[in-house]
Amino acid sequence: MIQYATKKGDIELVKKIYDSTQVPFKRLDKHSYFRSTQTIDNAMMIAYSRSKNFPMAKQFYNKIRQQTTFPNADAYGAYLVCVCENTADEFAESMNIYEEAKLNGVRPTVYFYNVIISKLAKCRKGDTALSLFDEMKNFGITPNSITYASVVSACVRCSFETSAVKYFNEMLRSPNYQPRIGVFNSMIQFYVQQHPNREKALEYMRLLNQNMLKPTAHTYRLLIEAYANIPAYDMITAHGFIAEMQKHGVQPNASHYATLIQSYGCLHRDVSSAMAVYNEMKKAGVPADNTVHQVLLSTFIENNEVSRAEEYYQNMLASGKSSSPYIENLFITCYGEQKQLDKAEAVFGKMVDHAAGSKSVVREPSTYIAMVNAYQANNARDKAQEVVEQMRARQLPVKLIKRVQELI
Known part of the structure; x- marks a missing residue:
């Protein structure tokens, strides 16, 4: 009953x-009381974990441990999802929970392995993910489609091309395989963004169709990128996917138009075509988001139309739209290259280190790098060093600070 209510x-x-x-x-x-409360407490730990109530999930975890026993594998799995959403170091937390379960002889389940392999994939710990995948099979636990999707994701994120192809094909041969769109999108994305190869990307698109899967909005965005961003460019085909999406009942969104705008404006240096796509988007009633604003500003800046970028930026703010760190970074970089340090400093200065309930834009680590590069381009080494000290004061990752220090 608790499981049903949780679902x-x-x-x-x-x-x-x-x-x-x-x-x-x-x-x-x-004896019966102990077994019964243990079963119910595990169910409650799962319920609160899946409802994202970390304090209550932790309370039942502690209750189980106080009874000198341990959660079952599914409870550990659900708890792991919840814990990782409340920590800055997902890899460390994932391995702590895995080691605790393993050390105390908790019988693993496919769900437990699916969760931890997925977390390791997200953390780009491909070798560890593949090691646990082998361990899982050695335990006699049969991987399902979710397991394979997580393993392929781990390989893709770590650029293990041979392993990604191997496990993808192993997945297709698996007797209990149930086609899922996500793993196909992962392979298409790998050959569009990480190792650009349009033919291989389209090969996985054909497999997607053979498995009777319907392309998602994300699939179509990747297809647009495959033709718009990989030479030899084919903008007619790329642009045609907007109409094809509508034909198949998938509504184009801002990301699809942004991909076309960026390709026209930044790769082809064709501002007029980029603006034509922007106007097409407005005509279709698709509201511009920060990604669209960013690629349009990039288009203007990279084509030496900085005043037009500034005008667009002001109109954007006047219409009630908010900026982003990446938009502000564009201007910092632009002004630095133009030897207009005062303007770059003004942009950096109006941003804040921590959100304070205002409309101020919070600096990303990339913002500090942009400002350091601007100072370096203008031989202002002392001021660049001051930015590094701000990074230390904000307690940004040591490795990042060291990399920025090396720039100076």
């Missing part, structure tokens, strides 16, 4: 069911 997302019902067990369970003999 329905009804945490109030979960609480009522749990409360209803407290009095009758006390009538059980000692």
